[in-house]
Structures are given as structure tokens and as C-alpha cells.
Amino acid sequence: xxxxxxxxxxxxxxxxxxxxxxxxxxxxxxxxxHEGRLLVALEGVSLEVEQGELVCxxxxxxxxxSTLLNILAGLDEPTSGRGHxxxxxxxxxxxxxxxxxxTAAGNVELALELRGVKRSERxxxxxxLLNRVHLNGFExxxxxxxxxxxxxxxxxxxxxxxxxxxxxxxxxxxxxxxxTRDRLHExxxxxxxxxxxxxxxVTHNAREAVRLGDRVLVFxxxxxxxxxxxxxxxxxxxxxxxxxxxxxxxxxxxRLKHEMGV
Amino acid sequence: MATELxxxxxxxxxxxxxxxxxxxxxxxxxxxxxxxxxxVGLMLAVWQAxxxxxxxxxxxxxxxWPVFQRLAQDFRDVSFDLGVAITLRRALIGYAxxxxxxxxxxxxxxxxxxxxxxxxxxxLGLQSMPSIAWFPLAILLFGLNExxxxxxxxxGAAPAIAGGLLSGVDHVQPLLVRVGHVMGARGLSLxxxxxxxAALPSFIGGLxxxxxxAWRSLMAGEIINIVGHQVSLGQQIQFARDFADAEQLLAIxxxxxxxxxxxxxxxxxxxxxxxxRWGLLGEVA
Numbered sequence: 001x002x003x004x005x006x007x008x009x010x011x012x013x014x015x016x017x018x019x020x021x022x023x024x025x026x027x028x029x030x031x032x033x034h035e036g037r038l039l040v041a042l043e044g045v046s047l048e049v050e051q052g053e054l055v056c057x058x059x060x061x062x063x064x065x066s067t068l069l070n071i072l073a074g075l076d077e078p079t080s081g082r083g084h085x086x087x088x089x090x091x092x093x094x095x096x097x098x099x100x101x102x103t104a105a106g107n108v109e110l111a112l113e114l115r116g117v118k119r120s121e122r123x124x125x126x127x128x129l130l131n132r133v134h135l136n137g138f139e140x141x142x143x144x145x146x147x148x149x150x151x152x153x154x155x156x157x158x159x160x161x162x163x164x165x166x167x168x169x170x171x172x173x174x175x176x177x178x179x180t181r182d183r184l185h186e187x188x189x190x191x192x193x194x195x196x197x198x199x200x201x202v203t204h205n206a207r208e209a210v211r212l213g214d215r216v217l218v219f220x221x222x223x224x225x226x227x228x229x230x231x232x233x234x235x236x237x238x239x240x241x242x243x244x245x246x247x248x249x250x251x252x253x254x255r256l257k258h259e260m261g262v
Numbered sequence: 263m264a265t266e267l268x269x270x271x272x273x274x275x276x277x278x279x280x281x282x283x284x285x286x287x288x289x290x291x292x293x294x295x296x297x298x299x300x301x302v303g304l305m306l307a308v309w310q311a312x313x314x315x316x317x318x319x320x321x322x323x324x325x326x327w328p329v330f331q332r333l334a335q336d337f338r339d340v341s342f343d344l345g346v347a348i349t350l351r352r353a354l355i356g357y358a359x360x361x362x363x364x365x366x367x368x369x370x371x372x373x374x375x376x377x378x379x380x381x382x383x384x385x386l387g388l389q390s391m392p393s394i395a396w397f398p399l400a401i402l403l404f405g406l407n408e409x410x411x412x413x414x415x416x417x418g419a420a421p422a423i424a425g426g427l428l429s430g431v432d433h434v435q436p437l438l439v440r441v442g443h444v445m446g447a448r449g450l451s452l453x454x455x456x457x458x459x460a461a462l463p464s465f466i467g468g469l470x471x472x473x474x475x476a477w478r479s480l481m482a483g484e485i486i487n488i489v490g491h492q493v494s495l496g497q498q499i500q501f502a503r504d505f506a507d508a509e510q511l512l513a514i515x516x517x518x519x520x521x522x523x524x525x526x527x528x529x530x531x532x533x534x535x536x537x538x539r540w541g542l543l544g545e546v547a
Binding site: 070073074075089090091093095097099100101110111113114115142143144145158162 | 437438440441443444445446447451455456459460462539540541542
């Protein structure tokens with residue numbers, strides 16, 4: 001499995017859970033039985049995310065990115081190796097996955113309730129969280145009365161309601177139009193700065209990854225591994241359309257194509 | 263184009279939708295009502311036409327007018343009203359028991375994998391079992407009394423209710439379950455906050471079907487199983503046949519039909535309301 005590609009995680013902090021790592025993954029592998037064969041989704045993935053860092057994973061579809069997040073969120077068990085998150089973890093999906101029978105505020109309040117927040121406080125906290133994602137006035141709307149972008153805002157407020165230390169995001173803006181997505185990038189960045197959350201953001205869009213990430217991890221496909229790491233030193237806030245960003249994103253895209261053998 | 267785009271960028275993407283004003287309630291009620299009224303009118307016309315054709319003599323098949331006159335007279339008779347009350351009371355009690363048992367059973371089977379494998383398909387089988395077939399057994403077990411009737415009503419309705427709940431639980435979007443997990447809901451709290459609410463539309467469907475089965479079983483039971491001196495609807499139908507009183511027979515059938523339709527349409531309203539809230543209706547025109 002050795003290659004000329006830089007293998008992240010090799011050579012430092014092996015097997016040690018140092019405290020400043022909010023999230024660490026060690027030689028994690030995941031295989032599913034599929035049509036009689038064993039499908040290896042992830043093989044020997046190692047990565048670390050420091051507290052307060054915003055790291056993006058970019059990879060082609062089918063590269064096991066979502067599987068990795070599911071494991072980190074505790075939804076699935078890895079075949080071997082381990083993924084560890086310090087503190088509470090929240091996960092956002094590509095679909096907002098709001099509970100359709102609850103209002104925007106109700107969805108946020110449920111997350112609060114399951115976290116053990118007192119009934120008397122829930123309403124105010126939910127209102128404040130919805131304010132934070134600029135949804136004031138939409139508290140009483142049902143999910144099917146909201147646009148795609150608004151639903152994702154509610155989902156973001158709900159994730160924040162979990163008071164997590166680490167927020168995992170699985171292509172959360174993938175289904176949105178460009179302008180809405182742009183706006184949500186800004187909001188996410190603002191919330192990230194305000195809260196000091198650690199964020200692991202998965203996308204298949206290299207520009208989005210460079211727009212948001214302190215670092216970008218490029219995933220190989222089948223099996224998924226961290227093939228390459230890019231540190232993004234551009235000042236924030238970044239514009240999706242800036243030439244500097246485009247250059248870095250272009251390099252990542254080339255790398256992805258190379259991985260896919262195109 | 264450029265100016266348009268600039269305007270878009272300046273605008274908030276959160277003001278895209280405004281609630282549509284719904285149509286005037288009266289017009290909506292009328293829109294739902296007139297096809298039903300037309301159907302009733304048509305049915306009465308066909309009935310009258312058959313009577314006029316002289317296919318059967320009047321005393322075997324009376325027309326709508328004498329039947330409705332008879333019905334009006336019946337309602338002034340206290341013992342007739344009492345009969346309706348007795349039947350409705352039985353329906354209510356039997357149905358309530360069926361809902362309790364069916365729901366408890368549905369949840370149990372959904373939760374316990376072994377039970378699911380063992381009797382999941384048996385519930386479906388029970389649903390298709392004609393409940394009248396239980397009557398002889400019920401009479402042997404409980405005698406000629408109300409308990410036998412309740413037994414059959416429950417056996418008729420509970421499987422449909424359990425089945426509705428079960429299929430609702432089965433078809434909960436896996437994504438919602440994952441969301442529940444991520445938010446920290448496990449076991450019972452996952453059921454309470456995610457799975458059961460998500461299964462509610464299907465459960466309402468089961469309740470509706472369960473009512474239909476309960477009403478059917480009850481009528482069958484009351485016709486076969488004469489309990490004491492109570493003059494339930496089913497019993498009165500039987501008496502009417504014994505006395506070859508066709509007018510009375512048809513009058514009672516009208517009552518049974520109307521009760522069934524009214525309750526069914528109440529379920530229909532509940533069902534629509536839930537589906538609207540759950541966002542399952544799509545665009546409400």
C-alpha cells in the first residue's frame with residue numbers, strides 16, 4: 001500500500017491521543033459485504049483534527065467519506081482501527097433530515113430536550129439558535145413550508161443545539177443553488193469563528209473545500225484513504241471566485257482525477 | 263442579467279416563501295360536499311327506478327319515500343333510539359379495546375425481532391380472516407352475551423390496527439432514525455420522539471381500516487347473537503326480517519350505512535390533517 005503520495009498521520013502522534021486533538025482516526029478500515037464480495041470502503045485511514053480547526057475532506061462519490069463520518073458519529077462500527085472524537089459530536093447530512101411533523105423551533109427544541117435542557121429554557125434557546133442562522137420569524141414553519149436553504153439552516157441550528165464539540169458535515173450544501181450555498185458558507189464560517197467548534201466537512205467540490213478549510217484532505221477512491229493533504233493559507237473570508245482559491249482547487253481537482261485514473 | 267444577479271445577492275434567501283391564503287372555507291366545504299350529494303341523489307334515483315320497474319312487489323322492495331317516512335317514525339320511538347345507542351356503545355367499547363390491544367401488540371411485534379419473525383405474517387393473515395367465522399367459537403367460549411360480541415369485534419379490528427402501526431414503523435425513513443441516533447435518542451426515546459410520530463400517518467390508516475372491520479363484525483355479531491332483551495340495531499334488522507317488514511329493514515340499513523360513512527369521514531379528516539402537517543400531501547391546491 002505504499003505510494004509516492006504523502007500519507008497523513010504516518011510518522012507522528014502514532015497511537016497517542018493527545019489532548020489538543022479534537023478528533024483522531026487511526027488506521028481505520030471498513031468493509032461491507034456486497035453482492036457476495038467484500039467491498040472495502042475505507043482502508044487504513046488515519047487523520048487528526050485539532051481543536052477549533054475546520055478541516056475539509058474532498059473526494060469522489062463512493063470514496064467512503066460518508067462512511068467515515070457515520071463511524072465518527074457512532075452510527076456504524078469500523079471493521080478495524082478506530083476513530084475517536086473528544087466530547088460531543090453532531091452530524092449534518094446532505095438532506096436536512098428535519099422531523100417533518102415538528103416546526104423549525106420544534107426540531108431545535110427536540111435536540112435540546114434530548115440533551116437534557118429544561119423545558120422552561122428550551123423555547124428561548126431555540127429562538128436564539130434560529131436567530132443565529134437568520135431564521136427569526138420562521139420558528140413556527142413546518143419543514144415542508146421552508147426552502148432547501150432554510151431547511152439546512154434549521155439543521156445547522158439543530159446541530160448547534162446539541163452543543164457539540166465536534167460538528168461533522170456530510171455534503172450539507174450539496175443540493176443547494178450557488179447563491180444560497182455561498183451565503184451558508186459565510187454563516188458557517190461566522191458561527192465557526194464565534195463558537196470555536198471543531199468542524200470536519202465532507203464535500204466532493206474542491207472549491208468548496210478550499211473556500212472553507214484550514215486544511216483539505218484529498219480522499220482516494222475504492223478503497224478510501226487520505227491520499228494527500230493541502231494546507232490552505234489564504235486569508236478569510238475567502239471568495240469562491242478568487243483566482244488564488246481557483247488555483248488551489250484546480251490542483252486538488254487534478255489530484256482527484258489522477259486518483260480516479262481519468 | 264447582471265443587475266438581476268446583484269439583486270439576488272443582496273436579497274435574503276430566507277424570504278422565499280410566504281404562506282398561501284387558503285380558499286374560503288365555505289367554498290372548500292361545498293367543493294368536497296357536492297359530489298357526495300350527487301352520488302346520494304343518483305343512488306336514490308336508481309333505487310326508485312328499480313321500484314317503479316315493478317321488478318319486485320312493494321312490500322318486498324319499498325321505494326325510498328316510504329322508507330324515509332318509516333325512518334322518521336322510528337326515530338320518534340324511544341326503543342329504536344335506545345337500540346342505536348346500544349349498538350354505538352358496543353362499537354365504541356369494542357373499538358377502544360381493539361385500539362388498545364392492536365397498538366400494544368403492534369409495538370411489541372415491531373420491537374421484538376423474534377416476535378416479528380414468528381407472527382408478523384400471521385397478523386396479515388388475521389386481517390383477511392372473515393370475523394364472522396369466529397362467532398361460533400365466541401359463543402361456545404363466552405355464551406350468548408356481549409363478551410362474545412366484543413371478542414369478535416376485537417379480533418376483527420385489532421389486526422388491522424396492529425398492521426397499520428407495524429407497516430408505519432417499518433417504513434420510517436432510515437435517515438430520520440439516524441438523525442434521532444445522532445441527537446442521542448435511543449431505545450424508548452427513539453420510539454417516542456422519532457419512530458412513532460413518523461409512523462402516525464400509517465397508524466391512522468390502520469385505525470380507519472380497523473373501524474371498518476369493527477363496525478362490520480359488530481353488525482354480523484348482533485344479527486347472529488341475540489343478547490337478552492336488548493334491541494340493538496342488528497337485532498332489529500333480524501326482527502324486521504322475521505316479520506317480513508321490508509320498510510323497517512331498509513330503514514335500519516340506512517342508519518347503519520350513515521353511521522359507518524360519518525365515522526369513516528371523520529377518520530378521513532383526521533388522516534388529511536395529519537398528512538398535511540407531515541408534509542405528505544405535496545402542494546395543497
